[in-house]
Amino acid sequence: MRSRLALPAFVCSAVLLALTGCVANESGPDATHATLTVDSSASECAVSAAEAPAGTVRFRVTNSGDKVTEFYLLGHDGLRIVGEAENIGPGLSRDLVVELEPGKYFTACKPGMTGDGVGKAPFTVTESGAAGEVDAALAARIETANSGYAGYVRDEVAELATGTDAFAAAYVAGDEALARSLYAPTRAHWERVETIAESFGDLDPKLDLREADLEEGQEWTGWHAIEKDLWPAEAEAGYQAYGADKRAHLAKLLVADTQTLKGKVADLSFTLSQQTNGAIGLLEEVASGKVTGEEEFWSHTDLWDFQANVDGAKVLYAGVRDILLDKDRKLARQLDTEFAALQALLDEHRVGDGFAAYTELSAADIRALADQVNALGEPLNRLTAALVIS
């Protein structure tokens, strides 16, 4: 588990994407695009030009006022939001890059981020032969991806809850062998949707805190507290096995907190950027905790978690892959290749229904896995920008 920076809501929603056909990294090194400057002051929204050629247009918005501001590019009706740059602090600059078709638009700023805004002015995009594509079917595809992922999260958390019940029962009943055998397969359901579970800031530390993450005086609960009790061989000298009361307490909390999680994911839905950033986040979990063997410090079942994180990332990627094929086919091909290569490496360490213990891997095995996580991580981290422009 690793707490992640909470990103603000994403600028370009699924609807915006569909309407503007906006894209990010498609332009190669030889691409050119119009760059305009916008000076957002307390009362003005001064754009350096009132028109630009169709294609990629970059607005560099500088906030010269003393309030946090926003910049809007609006459609010809002056209402529909085509693109926006938000949360620009005083003195800061932020870019809005949009792909625009010829037509009439409006520009406006909103210092203070409330009210009607200031400096609303007409903006014209002229014919250039490089008009952006608008895919009307996109919105439907994005909605399909969203609902598909929401269903996946619900299913995984439901299986997690069922598995947790069985695991907790075995643990409390003193059937340690059964509990140990259920530990990694049950946790896989958690790891597949780990970034979602982590988004509930209070539940994550209760369920997935490692001993090294504890603050002085903090009660240690959740999976890893039980993990240490089930695999005490590497515990510190003087370690005392938990008594029946403590076991019952930890098991009860684990079950209850998992039920709480189940309730919280029942009505979730996800924007496109939440999906892509979820995939990115899952691979970062692999890179920071799993490939290093830090996550499952006592059981050494890190490769189970590794596979589960990758499973979750693959599901998220599969959901948006069709959209990506239209936006950036080369990136899609690269991600296909790198996901497959990572899976092939993981498959080398399969034992029965599971995986070899982390401690059985050679230094070369670990190095190969780490290299491939890097190989996948670089293109995967471009996924959000490729699909969702800000």
Added chain:
Amino acid sequence: MTDATPPSAGRPAAPRGLSRRGLLGLAGAGIAGLGLGVAGDRTVIAATGGAGTAAGYPFYARHQAGIVTPAQDRLHFASFDLSPGTSRADLIALLRDWTVAAAAMTAGRDVGEFGAVDGPYDAPPEDTGEALGLEPAGLTITFGFGPTLFEATDGTDRFGLASQRPADLVDLPHFPGDMLEEGQGGGDLCIQACANDPQVAVHAVRNLSRIAFGKAAIRWSQLGFGRTSSTSTSQATPRNLFGFKDGTANIKAEEPAAVDEQVWVQSGDGPAWLAGGSYLVTRRIRMTIETWDRTILREQEAIIGRSKGEGAPLSGGSEFTEPDFDKAGPDDAPLIDKAAHVRLAHPSRNEGRRMLRRGYNFVDGNDELGRLDAGLFFISFQRSPEQFSAVQLSLARNDAMNEYTRHVGSALFAVPPGARDGAYIGQALFA
């Protein structure tokens, strides 16, 4: 350098007129060659003048920069292995990407179309950013190809390059006393990044490593501080961690005939793709400096064969006086000991063999006994690896200095010639 002869001693070819930030937002338009003459509304900072620390060297040139270029103060060297499954096309793509990025960074620009801070807000920045606001700092990036690029250790020809392998590009022989450590030598590819600002050199290797993810990964790397050689008569001779001037008799850029004869591979020497290139040898030489430091000055000087202060040969004169190896003292013993380093390494004792040395001091923390993990990261460029091997064999057998040194890392790379603008480094190898 644009040629074997640098434009002027110690002076960069052209001062950079643009800051790293100066090209932001141009999206590649008009960025060519040195990046000069770019139109647009971006900031163009006035030329900083000829100060060596501020300016840069052109990447696209007849020979790669970083060889006869006046040795900069700092080094970050990295050796890479290509990843399993990497194809010939992947290798070419990597060299192409590296070339573009190296040309940008040596001109003081960010990597990528958008650089460190002007890309999409929802994408990781293309450039890692720690060189923002820094001058090019004389950055040179020099690429090399190791023997395993042409034929893996198991004999496979992964990239269809075996027929292009130069006969001289084979692992260096084992020298007496070598204590090479696993994983500290060799490699399919190498990058030598030198600059007068350590952050600029590290930025270069960091970004090039990132570009390589999925195609190649670092096998070993080395930071160096403090050049231990002069490669130009405009530079004062620096000192190594023994406290002695090092590289007094080095090949200097101002000796074009010697550079051609001893450093650049000539057409006819081997495969055509390497003509105008060179061979790069690295040796990680650990110095047991704690023991050295309690050695009496008389012995220190006898071991080196030069005075510690001036650096003059013990046969007399000043630093640049040629040593007289026959000159004897009152006891008829030669003033420069038979086992002195300067005698054994001298061209006159090695059938005229010379090399262009470009090494750096290093201190990488300490060992478990509390001794500094310190020494010389030896780098030399030569027309043939045999120049190094012959001299090193003589040194390894007899050099009195061996008592205080331990060779723990070793690598050999073929350094292709420079790339012309629009081409990629080593392109002739794939023709």
